[in-house]
Amino acid sequence: MTGRVVPAGGLERFALNSATTKHWPLPDLVAGCVEAGVTQVGLWREDLVAPGPTGAASLLRDAGLTVTSLCRGGFFTTPDWYDDNRRAIEEAATIGAPELVLVSGGLPPGSRDLDGTRDRITEAIGRLVPDALAAGVRLAIEPLHPMFASDRCAVSTLGQALDMAELFPVAAVGVVVDTYHVWWDPDVWRQIARAADRIACFQLADWxxxxxxxxxxxxxxxxxxxxxxxxxxxxxxxxxxxGPVEVEVFHEEVWARPGAEVLAEAVEGYRAAMAG
Structure with missing residues (x-):
């Protein structure tokens, strides 16, 4: 594929997650999205380091781009989780991201207590609810594929994420549906129907x-x-x-390609999914 500019038509729900074009600096990503007619982006906290949250907000606002989500909060089994997540909530509010994606963390060092870890994650989210409500940012619990349960995320299914989210106000806590992480689950269709207004973020990535x-x-x-x-x-x-449909892909070969080329292919995949 050689096209560099993507027509704007049919992109009303499309959002490019910056993880997909990891080595595209934020100013270049913004310029590339504007050129392609893309109006929404999902960002990661590392995108905000160089310009700062306020500078990033100004850059995005001047370009007419809307932020769909900020990743990531979570890792609730680390010692400094509370302060770091409060900063993440503040950053999300500053750039206008309505959702803060949570990768909840795996087992604490030396632990084999998976159920206890999930209880700890639920308690941590509850502690953050007042901060999230005050900032107008929703905490979005993302279940990760079970192969990541030990070290990255003890929340492995959409059902588990909903069990946690439903303990809290819908304005404060929702869930993420990421096709890469939940496609294998035979119960996922029932859980998506159950999720209804708890779906805070929807992401496309293939296995x-x-x-x-x-x-x-x-x-x-x-x-x-x-x-x-x-x-x-x-x-x-x-x-x-x-709401928005983000394309979020982690792959070294994808990252090695020009950002505009990857964006064009991401749009093609998005359009095929939406048309199917």
Missing amino acids: ITPLPAGVLLGRGLPGTGCVDMARFVRAVDAAGYT
Whole structure:
């Protein structure tokens, strides 16, 4: 594919997550999105380091871009989790991100108590609820594939994430539906229907095989793997979700390509999923 500019038509819900173009500096990402007619972006906290949250907010605002989510908060089993998550909430509010994605953390060092870890995560989220409500930022619990349960996220299914979220006000806590992490779950369709207005963020990324050595970096652009993206789109739409659809991909080969080329292919995959 050689096209560098993506027509704006049909992109009303599309959002480029900056993880997909990891080596595209924020000013270049902003310029590339403007050129392509993309009006929404999902950001990571490292994107805010160089310009600072206020500088990033100004850059995005001047370009007419809306932030769909900020990643990440969480890692509730680390010693400084509370202060770091409060800073993350403040950063999200500063850049206008309505959702703060939570990667909740895995087992504490030396622990084998998975149930106890999930209880600890739930308690931590509850402690952050007043801060989130005050800032107007929703905490979005993201379940990760079970292969990450030990070290990155003890929340492995959408059902587990909803069990936690439903303990708190819907304005404060929601869930993330990321196709890469939940496509394998035979109960996911029932859980998406259950989620309804708890869906805070919807992300497309494909599962490619064979997985590379670093499975965390094994995501593919939509349409390059085995996930039925269109079925997920139909399911979240049927649940009443009408919000942004982010493309979020981690893969060294994708990151090595020019940002505008990756953005164009991400749009193609998004359009195919939405049309299916």
